[in-house]
Amino acid sequence: MAKILLGGMEIEVDEDGFIQEPERWNKEVAEDLAKIEMAYPMSDDHWKVVNYLRNYYLEFEIAPPIRMLTKQTGFDLKYIYQLFPRGPAVGACKVAGLPKPTGCV
Amino acid sequence: MSAEALGPKEVLKTIDYKPVKRSWLELTVEFRKGTYLYTPPRKLLDYLGLPNPRKWLPSEKDWQLPENWRQIILEGMKDRLSKYRSFQLFLDICVRCGACADKCPFFIGSGDPKNMPVLRTELLRSVYRKYFTTSGKLFGKLAGARELTEDVVKEWFYYFYQCTECRRCSVFCVYGIDTCEITMMARELLNSLGCGVNWIVDPAAKCYRLGNHLGLPPHGFKGVIDTAIEDIREITGIKVEVSLNRKGAEVLFVVPSADYFASPHWFTFLGYLMLFHEIGLDYTFSTYASEGGNFGFFHSAELAKRLNAKMYAEAKRLKVKWILGGECGHMWRVLHQYMDTYNGPADFLEEPVSPITGTKFENAKSTKMVHICEFTADLIYHNKLKLEPSRNDRWKVTFHDSCNMTRAVGLFEEPRYIIKNVCNYFYEMPENTIKERTFCCGSGSGIGADEHLEVRLRGGFPRANAVKYVRERYGVNLLACICAIDKATLPPLLQYWVPGVEVAGVHELVGNALVMKGEKPRVTDLRFQPLKGEEGEGDV
Numbered sequence: 047m048a049k050i051l052l053g054g055m056e057i058e059v060d061e062d063g064f065i066q067e068p069e070r071w072n073k074e075v076a077e078d079l080a081k082i083e084m085a086y087p088m089s090d091d092h093w094k095v096v097n098y099l100r101n102y103y104l105e106f107e108i109a110p111p112i113r114m115l116t117k118q119t120g121f122d123l124k125y126i127y128q129l130f131p132r133g134p135a136v137g138a139c140k141v142a143g144l145p146k147p148t149g150c151v
Numbered sequence: 152m153s154a155e156a157l158g159p160k161e162v163l164k165t166i167d168y169k170p171v172k173r174s175w176l177e178l179t180v181e182f183r184k185g186t187y188l189y190t191p192p193r194k195l196l197d198y199l200g201l202p203n204p205r206k207w208l209p210s211e212k213d214w215q216l217p218e219n220w221r222q223i224i225l226e227g228m229k230d231r232l233s234k235y236r237s238f239q240l241f242l243d244i245c246v247r248c249g250a251c252a253d254k255c256p257f258f259i260g261s262g263d264p265k266n267m268p269v270l271r272t273e274l275l276r277s278v279y280r281k282y283f284t285t286s287g288k289l290f291g292k293l294a295g296a297r298e299l300t301e302d303v304v305k306e307w308f309y310y311f312y313q314c315t316e317c318r319r320c321s322v323f324c325v326y327g328i329d330t331c332e333i334t335m336m337a338r339e340l341l342n343s344l345g346c347g348v349n350w351i352v353d354p355a356a357k358c359y360r361l362g363n364h365l366g367l368p369p370h371g372f373k374g375v376i377d378t379a380i381e382d383i384r385e386i387t388g389i390k391v392e393v394s395l396n397r398k399g400a401e402v403l404f405v406v407p408s409a410d411y412f413a414s415p416h417w418f419t420f421l422g423y424l425m426l427f428h429e430i431g432l433d434y435t436f437s438t439y440a441s442e443g444g445n446f447g448f449f450h451s452a453e454l455a456k457r458l459n460a461k462m463y464a465e466a467k468r469l470k471v472k473w474i475l476g477g478e479c480g481h482m483w484r485v486l487h488q489y490m491d492t493y494n495g496p497a498d499f500l501e502e503p504v505s506p507i508t509g510t511k512f513e514n515a516k517s518t519k520m521v522h523i524c525e526f527t528a529d530l531i532y533h534n535k536l537k538l539e540p541s542r543n544d545r546w547k548v549t550f551h552d553s554c555n556m557t558r559a560v561g562l563f564e565e566p567r568y569i570i571k572n573v574c575n576y577f578y579e580m581p582e583n584t585i586k587e588r589t590f591c592c593g594s595g596s597g598i599g600a601d602e603h604l605e606v607r608l609r610g611g612f613p614r615a616n617a618v619k620y621v622r623e624r625y626g627v628n629l630l631a632c633i634c635a636i637d638k639a640t641l642p643p644l645l646q647y648w649v650p651g652v653e654v655a656g657v658h659e660l661v662g663n664a665l666v667m668k669g670e671k672p673r674v675t676d677l678r679f680q681p682l683k684g685e686e687g688e689g690d691v
Contacts, residue, residue: 060189061189106367106370106371108368111413112414112417113378113379114375117381123414146601148600
């Protein structure tokens with residue numbers, strides 16, 4: 047696995063660029079990831095999504111179900127795709143420093 | 152260039168069915184991005200106690216195989232040949248007639264001759280001949296035998312993860328050879344070398360640790376249920392009751408975890424809860440058996456057995472009478488064809504009887520587990536539901552038979568019967584692409600990862616092509632299905648090949664049509680989209 051420069055730090059990422067050291071995530075890391083995910087500059091709405099994902103992850107160690115994300119942020123899926131062109135599971139989760147969900151999703 | 156970058160028309164031009172000149176024994180695998188799956192991190196293999204964990208990628212030259220890798224494979228083959236009569240039989244009896252060749256969706260979508268089931272099997276069969284048959288030992292190449300080399304292992308990895316174990320080929324084989332079983336054996340052998348894929352091992356490890364493939368812990372599951380209850384209240388004005396881990400409930404309800412996690416699965420999940428409320432079913436979810444699917448099944452029989460055991464352990468602990476299962480594909484394959492010998496018989500449960508209609512589900516006598524479509528079709532047949540199909544009028548629906556539900560379970564009519572009762576517009580895809588001859592989604596059996604998109608788009612092409620036919624002919628805009636992998640992987644497939652067709656579960660359509668006692672006038676469907684006639688255009 048490779049290390050890339052994010053927020054001025056060398057951080058290990060997986061094959062798809064998801065960070066492997068979630069504890070080193072911070073605002074600057076998120077912004078650098080947002081550049082990769084075509085979600086830069088980050089607006090308040092970007093942060094609303096990212097913060098919700100992040101807080102959910104800290105509590106449950108997993109990304110939230112899609113419906114909880116749309117309900118809690120008040121954004122529909124279409125708008126989330128506008129904010130994060132690669133969608134909630136790839137784009138938004140990556141920026142928020144979460145691992146990618148796997149399985150029938 | 153990858154399929155995603157190319158666009159549909161250009162991809163079709165890359166498919167060439169003309170026989171190639173070189174010998175099939177020649178090794179030609181190239182691990183290009185989009186055509187291979189990532190490998191699991193060491194910690195997951197360690198967690199499950201799986202052999203030979205290490206850091207490696209298929210695209211690297213050195214796979215760091217364990218020193219005695221050849222011995223591991225050959226002993227593994229020997230063991231399986233003695234254990235499974237079918238394995239030996241399928242390796243011995245093929246006459247290479249080629250009836251299966253053009254039936255595989257991956258061959259149709261790629262034109263790669265080694266994706267013909269006969270030749271895919273030959274990749275393993277040639278090694279079997281070399282080390283386990285007299286003719287192969289004596290005559291070698293002349294008898295179609297070849298040495299087991301590292302390149303052969305690489306070729307196995309490449310092609311046995313381009314098979315979704317959908318078993319369409321087996322329908323056409325005059326001998327009934329089930330290439331899926333060959334793929335299963337090959338994957339077991341690969342896994343014994345630690346050559347597994349992350350998309351399979353990660354969900355399996357999470358399921359083992361936390362109860363479901365996604366790794367949602369019990370308190371997370373509770374939050375999800377509350378969100379579903381809230382959604383249903385917003386749409387219908389009714390507050391449904393849902394219990395978790397309730398001892399003494401009549402029925403344990405098990406769904407694939409994607410139903411309460413992903414989209415469009417979610418709307419089917421709402422449909423289940425609405426239906427159960429309406430008929431007053433005495434049921435409970437379990438947070439320990441919060442997964443119907445079984446990604447262990449795509450890894451090895453051993454891992455499948457370990458994951459399958461949870462469901463029955465929980466049914467026993469909660470003292471339910473029987474188990475009801477949701478819209479999942481391979482869960483039913485495992486249940487229907489393996490569970491009884493993995494962890495059965497479940498004789499501590501009762502033979503399932505619908506508490507609403509009194510129907511005895513004879514077919515579930517042994518496993519004690521009933522499919523939600525059998526259950527709902529029976530309710531409709533006995534007039535127990537009030538339905539308003541016009542609420543689904545924005546959809547022109549076709550039905551995709553999931554490979555496991557048809558070829559493993561034979562569930563053809565129940566979902567169709569339900570759809571015809573809850574929708575006004577239903578159109579079948581061509582006869583040779585449905586029921587036992589259905590084309591698979593191209594992403595089942597644990598190969599549905601993003602990094603594998605080119606393979607998926609090619610393997611799913613025949614399915615999408617049949618959808619295109621009904622789209623052009625009848626204006627179909629919804630593909631209904633009863634499998635969570637379908638719901639996850641068909642949307643990107645259709646978006647690529649036939650844009651404008653959405654994907655839904657059958658119980659989403661049931662939830663839309665279901666008239667509940669005391670409900671408020673519905674203005675939206677379960678997707679919170681206005682019902683036809685409620686968009687302000689007045690075209691009721």
